[in-house]
Amino acid sequence: AQRVTQPEKLLSVFKGAPVELKCNYSYSGSPELFWYVQYSRQRLQLLLRHISRESIKGFTADLNKGETSFHLKKPFAQEEDSAMYYCALSSGNTGKLIFGQGTTLQVKP
Amino acid sequence: NAGVTQTPKFQVLKTGQSMTLQCAQDMNHNSMYWYRQDPGMGLRLIYYSASEGTTDKGEVPNGYNVSRLNKREFSLRLESAAPSQTSVYFCASRRDRGDGYTFGSGTRLTVV
Numbered sequence: 037a038q039r040v041t042q043p044e045k046l047l048s049v050f051k052g053a054p055v056e057l058k059c060n061y062s063y064s065g066s067p068e069l070f071w072y073v074q075y076s077r078q079r080l081q082l083l084l085r086h087i088s089r090e091s092i093k094g095f096t097a098d099l100n101k102g103e104t105s106f107h108l109k110k111p112f113a114q115e116e117d118s119a120m121y122y123c124a125l126s127s128g129n130t131g132k133l134i135f136g137q138g139t140t141l142q143v144k145p
Numbered sequence: 146n147a148g149v150t151q152t153p154k155f156q157v158l159k160t161g162q163s164m165t166l167q168c169a170q171d172m173n174h175n176s177m178y179w180y181r182q183d184p185g186m187g188l189r190l191i192y193y194s195a196s197e198g199t200t201d202k203g204e205v206p207n208g209y210n211v212s213r214l215n216k217r218e219f220s221l222r223l224e225s226a227a228p229s230q231t232s233v234y235f236c237a238s239r240r241d242r243g244d245g246y247t248f249g250s251g252t253r254l255t256v257v
């Protein structure tokens with residue numbers, strides 16, 4: 037079954053600390069993976085796509101097919117990074133996105 | 146360039162009432178999606194339309210119907226609202242596979 041798991045509901049760090057938001061997936065084919073961010077009561081915004089291998093707002097994510105993971109990392113957290121983060125997997129030809137449960141990142145001053 | 150526009154932003158319904166959530170995109174995207182967002186459950190797909198003229202059920206379609214009116218518009222209808230449908234509803238669209246979704250700002254629906 038296709039599934040995305042984000043094991044942490046809440047991740048709380050201090051400003052300047054490194055951040056890693058975990059994402060594991062289950063998918064039989066070649067996965068297309070994404071990270072989305074949702075700031076308080078706003079719409080979801082695309083943060084990263086694994087195919088583009090880019091860094092946005094200092095965040096990076098590497099696809100590890102052996103561990104079936106796509107963890108989101110940032111070396112130095114900022115207060116403005118506080119938000120809900122969703123990992124998502126694109127499913128099959130229809131392009132449906134399967135979302136994880138989300139992780140709330142709280143960056144304390 | 147408005148992106149994805151959803152109306153209304155907020156709605157309170159009584160159990161048994163019906164309503165239609167509207168979604169329109171101006172990016173000439175092929176696929177459109179309706180999700181609901183509930184605490185601790187992430188986003189769950191209700192219905193989607195991979196292209197104009199087609200619609201398919203997602204993970205949680207019961208109690209909902211959809212219409213892909215044209216390439217721009219994809220509406221979600223609740224025929225007889227239930228308290229379990231209290232949620233935040235997001236519409237999204239994408240051009241092609243491999244592209245990210247563009248989301249609307251959401252509709253916060255409460256059924257009492």
